[in-house]
Structure formats: C-alpha cells, structure tokens
Amino acid sequence: MAPSTQFEVAQPPKDAASAISFAPESPTRFLVSSWDKNVYLYEIATSDEEHTANLVQTYTHQAPVLDVCFGANDNEAYTAGMDWTVRRLDLTNSTQTVLSKHAAPVRCVVYSPQQSLVVSASWDSTLHVHSPSSPETHLTIALPGKPHALAASPTKLVVAMTARLVHIYDLPTLSKALATLAQTGTQPADIKPWQQRESSLKFLTRAVSCMPSDAGYATSSIEGRVAVEWFEDTPESQSRKYAFKCHRQTAPDEEGGGDVVYPVNALAFHPVYGTFASAGGDGTVALWDAEAKRRMRQYQRFPNSIAAVDFSRDGKFLAIGVCPGFETGMEDYSGQGQTSVFVRELGETEAKGKGSK
Known part of the structure; x- marks a missing residue:
C-alpha cells in the first residue's frame, strides 16, 4: 500500500478560498474559487515520485466568486458570484457566458450530471434551474428562507436555509418542469419540494453534502456539529438519523476550561467508499464512517481555518482550502497573503470505512 503524502499548491489564491471542485473525468484537475475575484485551475503532476499541483490558468471575474463546480466535462465550469450572476466558464478559451442574474449575490451553484442541470441558490431567496443546452431559459423557484448551502445527489437536490429550513427537491x-418551460414558455406554477424538513442542528447550517449512493446527506453547523440523514421518509429510515459534536478543542484551565466550539465549514463524501470528510474553523480535517457512526481519523492541524474540501473523482486525492476564518477574532478580516491550498494523496484504504467493500 502506498503511503499517504501531502503537498502544498505553489501559487494559491491571493485571498480566501470559497470552494474547491475536482474535475468529473481527470482525477488530477481541480478548481478553486476565491474572494480575490478569480477562479484557479490546477493540475496535479508527478515527477521523481513526488507530487506537485501546478497552476494552469486563472479566470478573472467582476466580483468575488462564492462557489464553483465543474460541468459535464473537464473543460466546462459554473460559478456563483457576488455580482449576482451565474456564469458558464469555458476552461479552454476562458470564455464566460452569463446563464442568469439573480437579485442578490449567488451563494451556491451545483451541476447534476444525471439530469444535465445547473442549479444556483441566491441570497435573494430563489433557486434558478438551468439547462446548459437551453441557456436562454431557466426556472425560478422561490424559497422560504435565505439559502446557505446546496448539494446534489443523483436524484435529489438539498437546500439548507435560515431558520433551520431544509428543502429537498x-x-x-425539476428537469421535466424546465422542459415544459422551454416548450410552452410558461413555468409550471406548482413546483414544490419533494420533502420539507427542519434541520437536526440547532444553529445556522454552514455546509451540506450528499451521499454518492443517493441514500441521504450530511449537514454541518456553525456550532461544531454534523448531522447525517437519509432521504427515505419511513419511520425505520428516519430513526437512523443522528448528529454529533466535532471540531472542538479544550480551553486552557486559565481560560476557564470547557470546550471551544468551531464552525464546521465544509463537508465532502468520498466517491468510492461513501465515508466523508469534515473541515472546521479549528484547522482540522476529520474522516468519518457514516454507517458505523465513528471518526476514522483526524489529520494534523493546518495553520488556519479550513474553508473548503473536495475529493478527486477516483477518491485518491483530497484538496483542502486553508485561510483565516472569522472565528480568529480579526477586526479587519482578510485572507490576503494568508491563503493556502493543500492536496493530500490518500493511502489505499485511508478513507475506507468499516463496512466498505
């Protein structure tokens, strides 16, 4: 079994990282979006048995980029920005096309390869559902609260909002409704969530990630907790859901002791084993076995808060965006010059859970 290795990206973003996304085809290409108004494309390379992550291209936007995801292939990406726009980015020629414009900054964007849909969530409390093949039309779905996190499984879309609201579509x-809109020019009036839930977490949701098995999802909060839930709405299935404390440190006795609680800023499921990574304001990444309800390992602490994580599509790499968090107490917050991106090459069974094959 090859040992685990970890290396740092040589040319990281100039300000805080907002999201990381690995390519759908190549396991060595990934994007990082940043508050410095850029999206960065990196390629992991191997030379003399050593790995490096080299900057391939920088894509400049008009405002800070809050989220990024790849599209149908390695040369297509979608971005969500503070300029209120959802953009399609051609990574080969750097062409940007505006898919739609919200009425407030766009917090999240996801791509569904199974349905060929792009979905964006904005602080104007709406979802926009786009089809890349018909960019001139999109569905607009009103939300009952401001969205903070968005994730897609093969058949479901999970939206986490203020007031502990969770809508599952x-x-x-949604694909059929968009097709109806394209054919008739009229949006169906009754687009409703498949399920409406109240979050198991008592405080603001920071991140959500869906199981690759399409069975459920995990959410995390600003209060150092993670919840794991299943989609199937049966008493048996719902009895399996649980929440747990994490990303906490014990305060020194001279400071009164007790737990120092950090936000859990990012979640990512392993595409092969179905285990997941959590990353927090305490500067640590932990791997969890969702089925066995246990922590598998916690990595050595990074120099700052962790804002974003993602696994490569073959599960061999974990990219980690590190930058100062608001929990550091900085009066004039800035990630300028203090942002790093690390890549960990996982050992063969490093992310394998107890029940994984």
Missing part, C-alpha cells in the same frame, strides 16, 4: 421533476 426531486431532480427529475
């Missing part, structure tokens, strides 16, 4: 249903 059926992606095939």
Whole structure:
C-alpha cells in the first residue's frame, strides 16, 4: 500500500478560498474559487515520485466568486458570484457566458450530471434551474428562507436555509418542469419540494453534502456539529438519523476550561467508499464512517481555518482550502497573503470505512 503524502499548491489564491471542485473525468484537475475575484485551475503532476499541483490558468471575474463546480466535462465550469450572476466558464478559451442574474449575490451553484442541470441558490431567496443546452431559459423557484448551502445527489437536490429550513427537491421533476418551460414558455406554477424538513442542528447550517449512493446527506453547523440523514421518509429510515459534536478543542484551565466550539465549514463524501470528510474553523480535517457512526481519523492541524474540501473523482486525492476564518477574532478580516491550498494523496484504504467493500 502506498503511503499517504501531502503537498502544498505553489501559487494559491491571493485571498480566501470559497470552494474547491475536482474535475468529473481527470482525477488530477481541480478548481478553486476565491474572494480575490478569480477562479484557479490546477493540475496535479508527478515527477521523481513526488507530487506537485501546478497552476494552469486563472479566470478573472467582476466580483468575488462564492462557489464553483465543474460541468459535464473537464473543460466546462459554473460559478456563483457576488455580482449576482451565474456564469458558464469555458476552461479552454476562458470564455464566460452569463446563464442568469439573480437579485442578490449567488451563494451556491451545483451541476447534476444525471439530469444535465445547473442549479444556483441566491441570497435573494430563489433557486434558478438551468439547462446548459437551453441557456436562454431557466426556472425560478422561490424559497422560504435565505439559502446557505446546496448539494446534489443523483436524484435529489438539498437546500439548507435560515431558520433551520431544509428543502429537498426531486431532480427529475425539476428537469421535466424546465422542459415544459422551454416548450410552452410558461413555468409550471406548482413546483414544490419533494420533502420539507427542519434541520437536526440547532444553529445556522454552514455546509451540506450528499451521499454518492443517493441514500441521504450530511449537514454541518456553525456550532461544531454534523448531522447525517437519509432521504427515505419511513419511520425505520428516519430513526437512523443522528448528529454529533466535532471540531472542538479544550480551553486552557486559565481560560476557564470547557470546550471551544468551531464552525464546521465544509463537508465532502468520498466517491468510492461513501465515508466523508469534515473541515472546521479549528484547522482540522476529520474522516468519518457514516454507517458505523465513528471518526476514522483526524489529520494534523493546518495553520488556519479550513474553508473548503473536495475529493478527486477516483477518491485518491483530497484538496483542502486553508485561510483565516472569522472565528480568529480579526477586526479587519482578510485572507490576503494568508491563503493556502493543500492536496493530500490518500493511502489505499485511508478513507475506507468499516463496512466498505
């Protein structure tokens, strides 16, 4: 079994990282979006048995970029920005096309390869559902609260909002509604969530990630907790959901002792084993076995808060965006010159859970 290795990206963003996304085809390409108004494309290379992550291209936007995801292939990406726009980015020629414009900054964007849909969530409390093949039209879905996190499984879309609201949409249903809009020019009036839930977490949701098995999802909060839930709405299935404390440190006795609680800023499920990574304001990344309800390992602490994580599509790499967090107490917050991106090459069974094959 090859040992685990970890290396740092040589040319990281100039300000705080907001999201990381690995390519759908190549396991060595990934994007990082940043508050410095840029999206960065990196390629992991191997030379003399050593890994490096080299900057391939920088894509400049008009405002800070809050989220990024790849599209149908390695040369297509979508961005969500503070300029209120959802953009399609051609990574080969750097062409940017505005898919739609919200009425406030766009917090999240996801791409569903199964349905060929791009979904964006904005602080104007709406979702926009786009089809890349028909960029001139999109569905607009009103939300009951301000969205803070968004994730897609093969058939479901999970939206986490203020007031502990969680809406789950059926992606095939959204695809049919968009097709109806394209054919008739009229949006169906009754686009409703497949399920409406109240979060198991008592405080603001910071991140959400869906299981690759399409069975459920995990959410995290600003209060150092993670919840794991399943989609199936049966008493048996719902009895399996649970929440747990994490990303906490014990304060020194001279400071009164007790737990220092950090936000859990990012979650990512392993695409092969179905285990997941959590990353927090305490500067640590932990791997969890969702089925066995246990922590598998916690990595050595990074120099700052962790804002974003993602696994490569083959599960061999974990990219980690590190930058100062608001929990550091900085009066004039800035990630300028203090942002790093690390890549960990996982050992063969490093992310393998107890019940994984």
